[in-house]
Amino acid sequence: MMRELFEFIFEKPDLRRLKEDIHQAVLFRNLTKSELARVLEFIQLRSFKRGDHVFFEGDHGSALFIILKGGVQIVRHERGNHVVLANLVKGMFFGELALVCDTLRTATAQVTDDAVMACLFKHDLEKIIKYYPRLSTKLLGSINQVLAQRLTSMIEQVGKHR
Amino acid sequence: MNKLYVFLGFGIVLLGLLGFLIAKFWLVSAALAGGFLVYFLVDRMLDVLKRRRITGWPAYVMVTLFFLILILAFTLFVSIPLIEQVRSFADQITPIFSTFNEQLKQDQIPLLAKGYAALKENVVASQKLIVSISGSVVAATFAILLVSITLLASRATLKQTMLNSIPNDYFEVSVGIAQRIREHVQSYVWARTLETIVMIVMHSIGFWAVGLPSPWLFGIVAGLFNIIPYLGVVFTVIPVGLVAFAAGGYSLLGWSMGVLLIGRVIDELLLQPWLVSKFVDIHPFMVVVITLIAGEVFGAVGMVIAIPAYVIAKIVLGGLYEYLKSVQRHERILQEEKDYQKYHAGQKQHQVKAHVL
Numbered sequence: 001m002m003r004e005l006f007e008f009i010f011e012k013p014d015l016r017r018l019k020e021d022i023h024q025a026v027l028f029r030n031l032t033k034s035e036l037a038r039v040l041e042f043i044q045l046r047s048f049k050r051g052d053h054v055f056f057e058g059d060h061g062s063a064l065f066i067i068l069k070g071g072v073q074i075v076r077h078e079r080g081n082h083v084v085l086a087n088l089v090k091g092m093f094f095g096e097l098a099l100v101c102d103t104l105r106t107a108t109a110q111v112t113d114d115a116v117m118a119c120l121f122k123h124d125l126e127k128i129i130k131y132y133p134r135l136s137t138k139l140l141g142s143i144n145q146v147l148a149q150r151l152t153s154m155i156e157q158v159g160k161h162r
Numbered sequence: 163m164n165k166l167y168v169f170l171g172f173g174i175v176l177l178g179l180l181g182f183l184i185a186k187f188w189l190v191s192a193a194l195a196g197g198f199l200v201y202f203l204v205d206r207m208l209d210v211l212k213r214r215r216i217t218g219w220p221a222y223v224m225v226t227l228f229f230l231i232l233i234l235a236f237t238l239f240v241s242i243p244l245i246e247q248v249r250s251f252a253d254q255i256t257p258i259f260s261t262f263n264e265q266l267k268q269d270q271i272p273l274l275a276k277g278y279a280a281l282k283e284n285v286v287a288s289q290k291l292i293v294s295i296s297g298s299v300v301a302a303t304f305a306i307l308l309v310s311i312t313l314l315a316s317r318a319t320l321k322q323t324m325l326n327s328i329p330n331d332y333f334e335v336s337v338g339i340a341q342r343i344r345e346h347v348q349s350y351v352w353a354r355t356l357e358t359i360v361m362i363v364m365h366s367i368g369f370w371a372v373g374l375p376s377p378w379l380f381g382i383v384a385g386l387f388n389i390i391p392y393l394g395v396v397f398t399v400i401p402v403g404l405v406a407f408a409a410g411g412y413s414l415l416g417w418s419m420g421v422l423l424i425g426r427v428i429d430e431l432l433l434q435p436w437l438v439s440k441f442v443d444i445h446p447f448m449v450v451v452i453t454l455i456a457g458e459v460f461g462a463v464g465m466v467i468a469i470p471a472y473v474i475a476k477i478v479l480g481g482l483y484e485y486l487k488s489v490q491r492h493e494r495i496l497q498e499e500k501d502y503q504k505y506h507a508g509q510k511q512h513q514v515k516a517h518v519l
Contacts, residue, residue, distance in 0.1 A: 044325065052330040056492050060484070062338030077495060082502045095334075108495060119334075123341045131213050 018045070021068045022118050025091055027142045028066075035135045042124035047116050054095070054109035054117070061098030061105045063121045064143075067091065070115025076107045087112070096143055099125050173482065177475075188460060193302050195467070197309020202351045204314060250376070335488045343481040347474050354389065354470055357433045361385040361425060368421035374402070375409050384422065388429060389466050391449050395426060397465075448472075 022028055022043070023036055031039065045068075048054065054065055057077060065072075067090050074086040074094060085107055088094055097103055099122050129136040184191040204225055211221040313320070328336045366381025374380060380402050387394040399422060406418035449469060456468030 046330070046333060048330050053492070054330070055334045056331075056488075056495050058491050058495075059335050059488060060338055061334070062341070063334050077498050077502075082499070082506075121337060121341065123345070127209075127212075131215075 018068060018116070021090070022066065025066045025068075025093060025118070026146060027064075027093055027139065030138050030142055031135070035132075035138070038132055038135060039120075039128065039139070042120065042128055044119045044121070045116060046119055048111040048114070050111055050114050052111045054111065055105050057105055057108045059105040061095060061103060062123070063119045064093055064096045064099050064125075065109070066093040066118040066120070068116045068118055070111060070113040072115060073110050073112045074107050075110060093146075096147065098122060099143065100147070173479070189302060190305070192463070193305030194309055195471075196302065196306035197313060199351055199355075200306060200310035201313040202348045203355065204310065205317075206348060206352055331492060332485075332489070335485065339481045339485050339488075343478055346477045350470070350473055350477070357429070358385050358389060360433060361388045361429060364428065365421060365425050368425065369402075369418065372417035372421055373410065373414065374406055374418050374421075376405075380405070384425065386466050388425075390453055390469060393450065393453050393465075395422070398422060 019036070019040065022040070023031070023033075028036055028039065048070070050070075054072060055061065067088055069090060071090075072088045072094065073084055074088065076083045076085055086094075094109060095105075098105075099120070125136070125139070128139065207225050207228070208221055211217070211224060216224065325333075325337070362381050362385030364381075365384040366377050369377035369380050380398075383401060384398045387397040390397065399419070402418050402422060403415060406414040410417075452468050452472050453465050456464035456471075458464075460467075
């Protein structure tokens, strides 16, 4: 309580706004403020310029990215073709498969507007699971929920195209 | 020419240069390596404390207290008796060798007697070396403390500075690889340290129980040489065997060898499979070659640290190779993107095939 009050008085406004933005993200909506503060210890903020790549197809995935500002395009290169899989905006996250399984990136993520992203690396999530099991249950629950939603929407898309 | 090979060539030249610098300034290199070792150990301890919800200054106070108690205990129970044992061992060398010589004469083994004369000269020379080393050890201890404290103090800022220096296109790949390298090196250092401490304590107790002179000294010798696979046991058996035979004849020799054998069995069957087996995947021939070269260049210390240094270098180089492969793949994809944009120049927008989200 005292810590939160202290932070509220002395924290820089832009940092507070950034924290609020992170809290608004689908992944962290269920967390309490103290839980979010713990997660923030493990999160890295990173600025990207338009045209930068967050990751490339074939990379060994190791992080999840939450868009706090700007936009990202998920692209796949197929025999010289440039297939746009998704256009992501503020509040959305991508690259979550790297946290759940040990696979290579299946697409390239390119920044379309100057962006700020919160990055949660797999080794940091493992630490959260180790140190804060109750918090990690909430976090993994949210990831699973989003994964399930994405799978359902993909099945629907496939159904429509048949 | 393939860029990957240019990078690899450059890397090999850099490694050669690094090796030369280490050989030239070995004390500074040893202090740096020791500093990193202590840093890795403290970092691991801070992690363990964090798991128990102890963070910030209380964690640092606990780690400092732990080290102070450790240093105090080491000074009282190990260092002082060890210095005594080294001194008395140095004093006893001449009588021990005289007894040994008589034993050999009694047993009528002239070839061994000749070998003994050469060995005696070496041991007497090494007494002077022990005195000069003790001065260097004090200097190195301070240097190690300085390096590890600097690393710990700049833990957060160092990490941030390094992260900021990575270009965005390689951010995830670099952090992922660096983390894997760090985890492997840290686990290896932790495992080796734990194994060495257990071996030192076990052998010291064993030697003390059978009545071998200077049990701490030979316990440390056995524990440290155990780091060298295959050859380490030979380097331990010779001095322990000589002293045991001279001090107590065949009976003490047998008991001491028994202690070494039990230590070896415990290490092979329990400690190594549990702690270090996943890291040690080196061909025995490579072990012999690396150990001998390191021994030739850096002496006994080089022989002990050669294999751990090789394993760490292998992990780091493996990570660098993975990074270079990623760079190569990124360049290919970027080229494909450029080609695509060139091909579609003039078209206002490309066909969007699917929207998953």
